[in-house]
Amino acid sequence: MLKSMQIPSLLATAGSERTANGAQASGLRAVVLTGFMGAGKTTLGRLLAAELGWEFRDLDTEIAQDSGMTVADIFRAEGEAGFRAREMEMLARLLRRERMVLALGGGAVESEGVREQLAACKDACVVYLSAPLEALVQRCLEQPGAAERPVLADRERLRSRWAARLPYYEQAHLRLETEGLSPAESLQALIALVKQRPLPDNAPMSAHE
Template structure:
């Protein structure tokens, strides 16, 4: 593992729209760094004991977003962690402030065009519930500037596989010497 400097992050947070690869890239990146991987959506499901869709259906988005903010705050307390946010986390001001104000945290925007992201979502076989196309387009237009605003690093992923994305990210962060 490389020697740390004051500018070396102790946590890397991945943000982007659904289909950006936050969980897949995050898991591989954490493995390459020898760090812990935290998927905020998974943390919420584990704590609530119920799927996210059910949280939304029973309690609404407001309750889910409060749970999400709590999970993000907890994850940001970790050192040597790669954290994957849910696609809508950036919509909440408290979440953006947590990301901006937590020292030695680098937020990375995994960026691709909406048609690429939607194709990736359709290719997933887990049966993940996704919004309809019109809702996805509206959310994408609203969130894209927020992803750009909160992220210090942007990685274009449309023409890269997961390994290429992880390598590009490590290089951009100056961590390319990590095995």
């Protein structure tokens, strides 16, 4: 179980080898980013990992490499259920790793098995990156390959999906609102947020509010 000040001490001297070792010594093995599509999990995850000197893993990328298919191809060939099963299985493999920043896919938390794994992983800190749905969609549409995002394509269901996932995102330990921020500003805010918000234990965010 994490004790207070362990996360702040991890990020206070982020970037050095000493930092990552110190974080390991304190028992924190991973930072996991969650939130809807376009929240910045992949973008900020990579930046945060570089800052910490930790490895960066992206659940979608790992699944694509493992299967030899794109995420869109998996949706087409196996349906969403097939993709969700792959997410659960890949998460179990990745959560064994140390000194890792992990970006989840936006829908991973829909699976109970994913939520259970995150809850059981007491030495990982889960951060929810939030923004209004309209801003998230806008960011996705501005990215190359927007048409390849299967969940984005199903525009009619987007708001209900987003609403259904919110309670799951809110099970994270920390939350960062990114609306109106650049990725660089979000990264600084992410570091500052974690530093300023010591947790008495690794209980979900909702337990502290």
